[in-house]
Amino acid sequence: MNISRVFILASQPLFAEGVQSLLSGQPGIEVVGVAPADPGAFAQVQTATPDVVIIEAQGGEQSLLVAQVLKSIPSAKVVGLSLEDNRIHTYYQQSKQGHRVEDLLDTIREPVIPKSRSPKALRLFVLYQGHYGERILANIQNNAPRTWAVESWRAPSNLPPVVDDPLSFLPTHLPAADLVLSLGENGGAAQLLPGIVERTGARALIAPVDNVTWLPDGLIRQLRVWMAAIGVSAVFPKPFCSLTENCYNVRQQEIAFEDPWIGEFARQFGRPVLKIARDGEKITQIEVERDTACGCARFVARKLAGVDLREAVIQAGLFHHHYPCRATMRVDPGLDEPLIQAAGNFMRHAVEVEIVPLER
Structure with a gap:
């Protein structure tokens, strides 16, 4: 024996x-x-x-x-x-x-038999609190690949600024997950993330920063240290729509990463990628290759059908603001511009890179 x-x-x-x-x-x-x-x-x-x-x-x-x-x-x-x-x-x-x-x-x-899972069969767990998270969750549920499993939990809206006992706010049992997506709307929600990662067995975390009052820099640093200590990959895209399969953030603040679970999510949701077809000077069709998590890219794509090529970039920016974007209008000290403007720039760029070759 x-x-x-x-x-x-x-x-x-x-x-x-x-x-x-x-x-x-x-x-x-x-x-x-x-x-x-x-x-x-x-x-x-x-x-x-x-x-x-x-x-x-x-x-x-x-x-x-x-x-x-x-x-x-x-x-x-x-x-x-x-x-x-x-x-x-x-x-x-x-x-x-x-x-x-x-x-x-x-x-x-029992013997140790590691189970190999494919990121294509992503198990996503979403924490949300209010309208911001509800809209993103609904868009993911409606447009995620059929191989994904999406679970969610609504955190209390009245969490204190400092959560002394995070586990007391969590359900006793949470579904198993590969990736946790945090859509909290105050700092208290972010303090629940270590417990959520532990109870779901998640291997990676996405905690977007569309409002720095919801996820301050100091709390991000604490989460980075904790997640690194337990071998969990973590990214904090500012704004959310800066996320790609291998990097996030804006310009000089861009951070590279490598993680199959986050990469699988970012192939579907993050920095917008569009494919535009035209007939003469008019846009006839737009395919959304990567939507923003909030669904803004799909909204803009529908609105741009029939728009003149020369007006498309400007119109994309206007449609983005009409959605409306949930990124904060406050000037971010690191970017010297509001996050909503950075988000609009990503949308305009997604259209511009397609339009410029068509105008030649």
Whole structure:
């Protein structure tokens, strides 16, 4: 019989004793060490070379410990116990499965079989709060590829500026997801994202910045650090319609990235891409190759049918403002222009790059 060597990291000594007592004498299981759930215990864990590491800790602390174990012992299975919702989370090679706590023995014994998922079958989880998020969610649901699965949750609109206990605001169970899209409308919603990423098992996060009061720079920096620590890719496109498969933001602030899940989303929604056909000097047909997440590109494409080529770029800007765009009208200190103007520039550029060759 193959023996599973188990190391226990627990924040509560009584819990560690209980788990050790449960596992002792079980066939196929050997407890090779017990230590407090803190970074100082990693030397003991590495020396013991366990097959399975059980971690009992709270929310973000547990996720950081999981990431450190997976980095230092890539071949190990990590079993995270969440006592607040009676769940087991099994981690290996950045994947996660859910079980009931009562299934702990079976969870330890089951072999590690990583599941390979294709980004084409994207599981998207959307957090939203109000009209801004509702419109984007509706456009994604109506126009996403049929291979996608789109789930959503409406966060409370009255979240406090500082959320002391984020997990208390979340549903106990959230659907599994590959990518989380945050469409919150205050800083409190952004503070729920670590818990949402943890409970959905997401591998990537998109948190657009269409209004800096909803997602301030300081909070973005905190989210970057937290997501990087647990191996989750995160992008913060400002404005949302600056996002492409490999970069986001405007001009000198552009940031490159590489992630298959975000890339799959950005092939469908983000920086607008159009294909324009003409008959003489008139636009006859426009194909939307990449829509803006809010649906503005499709709206502009419909309005431009029949417009004179020479007027198309100007009209595209006007139609963009008529939609209307939800990016803020306040001047962004980093861009020296309002985000709504930056968004309009992306729409005009999408038309201009198609019109210029047609006018030759």
